[in-house]
Structure formats: structure tokens, C-alpha cells
Amino acid sequence: MQAKSKEKSTRLITFAVSHYCEKARWALERLNIPFIEEPHVPGFHWLFTLPTGGKSVPVLLTEAGTFTNSTDILHYLDTLAPTSYRLYPADPKLRREVENLEHLFDTVLGVSVRLWLYFYLLNSHKLMRKLWCDGVPPIESILFPIVFPPVRSFARKYYNITPHSADRSLNRIRRLFEKVNKLLESDGRSYLVGNCFSAADLTFACLVAPLLIPPEYAGKTLDLHEFPDEIALVHHELRESPAGAFVLRLFREERRTQLSLMEILGS
Template sequence: MTGVIKDRDQSQDQGQNKQTQLNFSLRTIGISHYNEKARWALDYYRIPYVEHRSMPVLHMISMFKYRASSRPSPTNTRFVTPYLSAVPDSSAAGDLANEVKLNDSTAIAEFLSDQYAAPPKSKQSDSSSSSSCPPPNLYSNDAATKAKILALEERFGKMIGPHVRIYVYNEVLLHSPKSVGKAMGQHDNVGRLQAWIWTVFFGLLSWLLVKSLHISDKSAARSKEILRREFEHISRVLESGPPGPAYLVGNQFTAADLTLASLGGAAVGIGREDGYGAWVPQLTNARPEAQAFCEELRQTTAGKHILECYKLHRGEKAAGSSYGFSFFGLW
């Protein structure tokens, strides 16, 4: 699965760029909304890649070889996903000394934007057509605008991501029939061996998840209120924006919108049919109180914005993308 990376040197002064072919591989917890952000960035720039998907807890087996040398943050283990690697083609190996390795969704999105976004309009060739031009930079070409986007990404990473995870896992693992939780390992989310292990040992694996993430009715209730307030805040931001299409920063889709939609999608019932990169349980099929909360968020300006982002900007995988398996195609 190859993409082209731009390696700028002195020849750029004469308007020339060296290009290196890269093979992209993305290792994920398929159902994870953090991993959805990295998938979306790759799909947004139409970059072909191989995705190796795992289930929670079982991902530690898949990621053992790719584990970080130390914990990236207090809330992450050394087996953090997503993990993107970009390896040069053998024919172009001399153009890039080292393999590109990134294990943070924001770092992945930034890297892809730096390498594959359309150049600023002032630098675009007059002969380039809009159909052949790459998508715009998710982080803008303006430093001040980029700072705003990064600040929103950081906020959503704290106020949306962890609380959606706690709330949804509480519903799926503690308040839904076991068949719903077991189904996360089905629907081609992982290889057959992983699916079998997830199904047979679901009780143990779900218990480990609940304990490690401190999931309970109390923590879920707290996360629910935080999500409600955050969606209200985001709605005010969107409603106070400039005339034209409503986006979080300026008047175009950026990494801030992508991050909100990725991390908040599960809270408003986004599923595979909407473009999500894996099968996930729907809150619309959960307990009545969870269904009511999902509908409440969907009716906010922020919730409608998430739905619209998936509708307008969640592209399909690029031609040549595929899923990777190990252990004779079983894992």
C-alpha cells in the first residue's frame, strides 16, 4: 500500500521535489474512536494502507512487537494504538533513512497533512484541476489558525474521548445483553481466532476492561454530564461562527471537526453505515435512558455537526487498501 512522501531539499528552490514511495500500515483497536481518527485522516487524503485490527485487551498481543519504549502518557499503556508505520519501497529505500513510526492519532493526522495536503492557493499551479488536487490541509497553512485547531483537538481529547468511552462501555458491557458485547468481535472486525477468543472469554475480557478503565454507573453518570455540557459548549461555538458553512475553525473542514466527529460519533449513534471504520454497537439500540441521551445529543448543533461531517467528509478507503491478518489469516 503505497503513498508518496515529499522530501524537500535545496532543489526545491528550483521548484523540484524528491518523492519517496511509502508503504503504510496501521495497527488499531478496530472499534476504538481514537483509532477512527487516524483511519479517517488516511482515508481523507486517499492514502492506501493495510489495517491490522485487534480487540481491546487482545491488542496487547498484537502490539507486543510494536509497544512503546515507555508509557506515552499516564492514561496510556505501552501498547497504545493507533500505530502507523510507513516503510519506503525497496527501490526507494535510499531516499529515507528510517521508517516513519507514529503512535498518536493527532501526530498521525499532522504528518499526513504535512505530506499530502494541497499546497496553499498561492502556490498551486494554474493548470491543476480541482478534481486532481489533493484535499486541503486539515491544520491550515496559517500558524494562528493551526494553533486554534490543535487547542480544540487537545480539548476534545480530554473532554470527549475518555467520557464517550466510559459511557458507551458502561452501556455495552454492564447494561446490555452479552450478545451485544460479544458482537463487537464479529462482523469482520478481527480475524476468526480473535473473534473466537473474544466470544468465549468475553466475561473475563469485559471484566478486565471495566476494571482497568474504572467503568461503573457512577463514572458513567459523571461522563454523561460532562458530555452534555461539552456538547452545549461546542454548539455555542458553532452557532457563533462566521456566515457560511458551520465549522469549528473558519469556514472549512479541519482536524478540529474530524476529531470531534471521530471521538463523539459513538455518542450520537454513528455506525458503520455512516462511514465508521468498524462495526460498533449502537446506543440507539441500548436501554431507553441511553437511547434518550443519544437522541438528546443528536438534536444539539454539535450532534448535527458530527452527523454532517460523516455525511460530507468521511470518505471511503483508497483503492488498494486492505486488512492485514497474521497466524495464517486467523488473527
């Protein structure tokens, strides 16, 4: 009975569409940790995150405490992981490399992908309903037509979504893909840091997933034919790069990798 109660106490507050939420979701599922995901329409989420001390999503609520961003969630989950499943290397030098890349991807790549996609997608009430209303409480879906116009205006202002900022964001995405291309090609490495899957790999893969649309991506996305042509063109461009192939491989080989029962008992 205690185990069942503990499972129910682990909650993940999300936007279904958020690539930052996929970071947390992937890390939880990788460790086979049962959790309840609670997606909300942007704007409504404040009713659930602010009382926890968080602002945006993801927010993870556990018996051990509340964690209010994707990187804090990964650091917490790493304390629960057996050595072979840790996302941060024990070696201090390698750990710094992982954390530096994760910070770069969080603060530049993820932000740029979000801004660039929203520049095109916020124009469509129909597409945004599909992206924002998946799995949310019925009342939020019902009220979506009323709240979407002011939330869209807020998002454009808050994220500074303009033609100029969209162009700048796409340039930043391309530069970071070039950086990852060089890392991968420099010595034929399989992962960004060291010889093991790390938070750097997971973060890069998650934060570009809305553009590359890997089949294993668990966040809400659209079929390629639903995207505007500008997005479809960049989708094909990035998928054909070494970094794009790397992301697709990570999703294919690592996304559904989970701790076995024996590893759970052994930890």
C-alpha cells in the first residue's frame, strides 16, 4: 500500500507540446519511475505551478520535494539512478562538459526552437488547439477559444516573437547544429561527452525534437504535412545533417530504454 501511495504522489505538470517537458518525461521513464502527467493549456498552468513555487513547466512533485525546471528534475532523478543509468558523469571534468552543453542547449537551443516554431504556428488557431489541448482537463479545452487570443498576444510579447527574432533564432539553431556536427565528426564519437549517454545528449535530442519529429517523441506534435512550408523545409535540412541523424538515433535507441526489474531491485 505504501508503494502504491508513493507512485501516486509523483506528478509531472506539463504542456503536452513542451520539449522541456519531454526532458523530464524521458528521464522519468528511463528510470521506470511511475508518475502521473498533468498537462495544461498555457495560461491555465499558473493555477497549478504557482502554488508549488514554480512558474513555468515542467514541475515535478515528489515525496522528496518539488523541482521546478527540467534541469533540476534531471539532477534530482540522477540521485536515484544506478551508476550505469546516471546522466551526469562521476568524473568532474566530464561532468562540467555535460552541464555546460546542457546549459547551452537549455538557454539557447530550446528557446530558439520554441520562438521560431511559434512565429509560424501561433497564427493558426486550429493547429495551436491541437498542440495545446491534448490531454488537458475538459474545462480548459472548452475555454480555449476564449483564452487563446490573449495568451497568444502575451506569448508574442513575452518571447519577443518578431520576424527579426525568428530569423535570429533559426540562425542560432543552425549554428548549434554545426557545433554538434563538429563534435560528432571530430573523433567519430557516439555521444557528445565521453562514451555514455548523458544529460547533454538527452537535452539536445529533446529540444530539437519538435523540429525533427522522431517517431518516438512523446511530446505532442503535428504531422509534417500540417506544418507551414517554412518549417517543413528546415525539418528536412536538419534531419539530413549529422546532428539530425544523431538525434534520430538517440530517440530510436535510447528513448524506450528502461531499468529492468533486476536493476531496480539492485539499486
